[in-house]
Amino acid sequence: MSIAFAPDRSDFYLGDPHAAFRRLRSEDPLHWHADGPYWCVTRHAEVMEISRRPRLFSSAHGTQLFEIGDRIAGRSSILENAPSIIRMDPPEHNRHRKLAIGAFTPRMIAALESRVRELARESVATIRPGEPFDFVEQVAIPLPMFMIAELLGVPSSDFADFRRWSDAMVEVGAQGPKPETVGIVAELVGYMLAKIAECRRSPREDVLSTLAHAELDGVRLTDAELGIFCLTLLVAGNETTRHLISGGMGALLADHAQWEKLCAEPSLLPNAIEEMLRFVSPIQNFARRVEQDVELANRTLKAGDYVVMFYGSANRDEAVFGGDSDRFEIARREAPRHLAFGFGEHLCLGASLARLEARVMFESLILLGPGFSLAGVPQRIPSTLVNGLAEMPVVLEASR
Numbered sequence: 111m112s113i114a115f116a117p118d119r120s121d122f123y124l125g126d127p128h129a130a131f132r133r134l135r136s137e138d139p140l141h142w143h144a145d146g147p148y149w150c151v152t153r154h155a156e157v158m159e160i161s162r163r164p165r166l167f168s169s170a171h172g173t174q175l176f177e178i179g180d181r182i183a184g185r186s187s188i189l190e191n192a193p194s195i196i197r198m199d200p201p202e203h204n205r206h207r208k209l210a211i212g213a214f215t216p217r218m219i220a221a222l223e224s225r226v227r228e229l230a231r232e233s234v235a236t237i238r239p240g241e242p243f244d245f246v247e248q249v250a251i252p253l254p255m256f257m258i259a260e261l262l263g264v265p266s267s268d269f270a271d272f273r274r275w276s277d278a279m280v281e282v283g284a285q286g287p288k289p290e291t292v293g294i295v296a297e298l299v300g301y302m303l304a305k306i307a308e309c310r311r312s313p314r315e316d317v318l319s320t321l322a323h324a325e326l327d328g329v330r331l332t333d334a335e336l337g338i339f340c341l342t343l344l345v346a347g348n349e350t351t352r353h354l355i356s357g358g359m360g361a362l363l364a365d366h367a368q369w370e371k372l373c374a375e376p377s378l379l380p381n382a383i384e385e386m387l388r389f390v391s392p393i394q395n396f397a398r399r400v401e402q403d404v405e406l407a408n409r410t411l412k413a414g415d416y417v418v419m420f421y422g423s424a425n426r427d428e429a430v431f432g433g434d435s436d437r438f439e440i441a442r443r444e445a446p447r448h449l450a451f452g453f454g455e456h457l458c459l460g461a462s463l464a465r466l467e468a469r470v471m472f473e474s475l476i477l478l479g480p481g482f483s484l485a486g487v488p489q490r491i492p493s494t495l496v497n498g499l500a501e502m503p504v505v506l507e508a509s510r
Contacts (some may be wrong), residue, residue: 117143117418118145120494121492123490127425128422130419134152137361140409141149146414147283148415148417149438150420151418151419152420152423154166154430156419157419157449160417160419162455163454164200165401166401168401168402169203170399171398172385173196173397175395175418176508177397178418180417189239194341194342199455206326209326210339210459211459214249214459216462222466223470229256234286234474235498237478239507240244240504240508242486243262244504245360245504247501249356251352253454255269255352256350257463258343258347259420260319261316261343262317263305263309263319264399266504272344275301275344276349278291278298279298279491280496302336306318306322310323321340328379346458346459349496351460351466355468356498356499356502357386359502360502360504361470362440368439369480373479379469380469381441381442384445385442385445387448388448388450391421392450392498393421393450394498400412400417421450422497425449426492430444431444431445451464458504478506482508487503
């Protein structure tokens with residue numbers, strides 16, 4: 111192919127990966143990437159097909175790009191024995207999912223709105239008209255981080271450590287375990303297990319207490335299972351929402367007419383958030399292993415092959431989102447068909463919480479009016495896993 115395609119390299123995503131993905135969707139939608147080695151799934155239809163067949167396309171043999179080569183070569187991975195819900199297939203996955211689903215029911219999410227609104231107001235209140243600020247650090251990070259920390263029973267005095275642990279988790283997911291990051295993650299596991307022991311002695315009304323007393327088939331979760339469950343909730347409930355809020359605002363300000371349109375028509379906000387999810391796609395990819403020979407997109411996949419679903423590509427599939435799928439449009443009718451939260455068995459548990467946090471945050475920003483603009487060039491996070499901004503200079507004009 112004439113367009114450089116290097117999905118294992120973070121610098122590929124720092125450029126314009128969508129040019130390569132467009133070419134693949136058109137000419138080679140199930141592309142064999144020999145350097146992986148794995149099949150690259152770039153269209154919406156095939157991502158849905160794989161997602162709805164978890165027994166045929168298994169999560170239990172690694173879901174991250176860096177794991178594939180080790181798995182095929184028979185080398186052990188530090189994540190191999192990590193009992194994460196992301197790395198489980200039915201029926202085990204279904205049993206573990208039921209443990210946390212009660213914390214994310216519509217009723218439970220609605221009960222969180224007043225606290226979410228309070229945290230959003232606190233972030234927005236730090237904005238000073240006429241003074242450039244880092245939107246990522248000042249607005250996008252605090253709300254989801256504080257919210258998931260509180261749900262897990264973490265006091266505000268420990269938020270700095272919580273942030274450091276969260277960043278390390280994302281680095282492990284994107285680049286694989288390194289001695290320094292493994293040590294940081296071990297700190298987090300130890301911290302959460304101590305909190306779980308507290309919950310067992312003195313139960314509270316939070317997610318952590320629910321998990322601490324949860325049983326599967328009459329047996330409580332082991333410490334290892336609980337620790338990994340907390341790590342999963344941390345990343346799913348914090349990092350992805352952060353990138354949704356920052357990436358969404360970045361898209362709005364890059365095409366300022368879209369921000370002005372949203373301020374003039376706040377009723378568009380729910381659909382705008384779906385378009386942000388589609389356009390940003392905070393999680394770039396997940397892998398699955400083929401369990402038996404199967405035909406997909408006119409290709410024959412063999413048992414043991416790996417497939418990697420590229421959500422950012424599927425979410426710009428012209429067959430679903432139209433010929434202008436690379437354009438950000440808050441009124442796009444097809445926006446809710448995105449796959450940013452996955453699909454099927456592994457649909458994100460915290461999707462409703464992420465939508466609530468994004469809606470409340472943008473409601474707070476809209477109240478300040480259309481006077482926001484970029485004050486510099488946004489800097490992306492170098493990662494093969496998350497699509498996020500490291501920093502984004504923004505200013506609210508003083509006259510507003």
